[in-house]
Amino acid sequence: MSDQTLIPAEKRTEFGKGAARRIRRDAKVPAVLYGHGTDPVHLTLPGHATMMALKVANAVLTLDIEGEEQLALAKDVQRDPIKRTIEHVDLVIVRKGEKVSVDVPVHVEGEAAPETFVSVEHAEVTIEAEATHIPESIVVSVEGAEAGTQVLAGQLELPSGVTLVTDAEALVVNVTQAVSAEALEAELAEAEAEAGIEHDETEAPAEEAAEAPAEESTEE
Template sequence: MAEIKIPAETRTEFGKGAARRIRRDDKVPAVLYGGGSDPVHVTLPGHALMMALKNSNALLTIDLGDDHHLAIPKQVQRDPIRGFIEHADLLIVKKGQKVTVDITVTLVGEAFPGTMVVHENTTISIEAEATHIPDGLELSIEGLKAGTQLHASDIELPKGTELAVDPEILVVNITNAPTEAELEAELEDAEAEAGIERDESDDEAAAAEGEAAAESSDDE
């Protein structure tokens, strides 16, 4: 993983008012901590940080004047509506240091026809060197049949990387795809639980009218 350099400025103002002023200037308040040193409060350019954090495990070089800190994102707060970064906690790391991070697992290939793929865990925790964090992990489901289960231990990890979770954690479960009738029954049950009443379809209305006419004829 390539290092991404981001210029930083020392932050001396704190509180909600100061944070709002920082964000108005398209900057982000952040904290650097770890590495055996006191936390360092900084401001970072908003756009540059947003682009860098498109990968949630980006390796950042924070340039703070004559000081340079190697860091990875630990916690990122985003505006729930507009999505911009409100605050970032960055963990200072050293080359060769091992860190635990969550990595996205991407499924590749197509399972056997007529099956349904349930991706139980889309991320897996691994331990890797801070400068060699993989961008992602892949797991093949090519040709797998119903009843097959894949666990964390089935993921091929890059050299120097280890699982940081139980190897038996379920990642993928292959089941038989539900039939149209089963889906319709599930939908009806869900609607009934929610108190939703369906309007009669034209076919159902016609069938009901036919039954009523037949009953009337029998009565006569």
């Protein structure tokens, strides 16, 4: 379930790229808090504490904003593409008992039957849950699953109090027969034939014949 971590937050009045860069240089994170019909509040959060709290998806934070506590769901986390440091966070005001719609990752565990291939068609599913009881992931077991096994969204085992928003008929996990090396070679040959690609079988002998005189001249 989502962690509720107390994060001290400071209101800020400086905006723009320059202000954001200064905040990051101080090892802090710029953020904005909105929702429930209130005006957006621009905040500065402590960098390390925020990074630790946002290690889980859909983290719910308890913000201490100048002495007042406010629950907030991390809706959008922008990260540096190289350093992976947090650049900015969008936070949505939530209340205890309130239900929210969020995307939750699908986690596949177990080993399927031999000579099978497991593909995840939907890496995330959308669910509705209480803001303070959002599961970190939805687990799907493929232990011993044979080729032809399919897991639809409606077949997922959801925690109590969680409802599915994604279409129940959406294919989430698909177990198929693994393709052998021989079958891959046959498919490649068939594709080349359809494309009109031909291999010249005389290339190798011709190269050997061309090398032969050079070898004789070396011996002399």
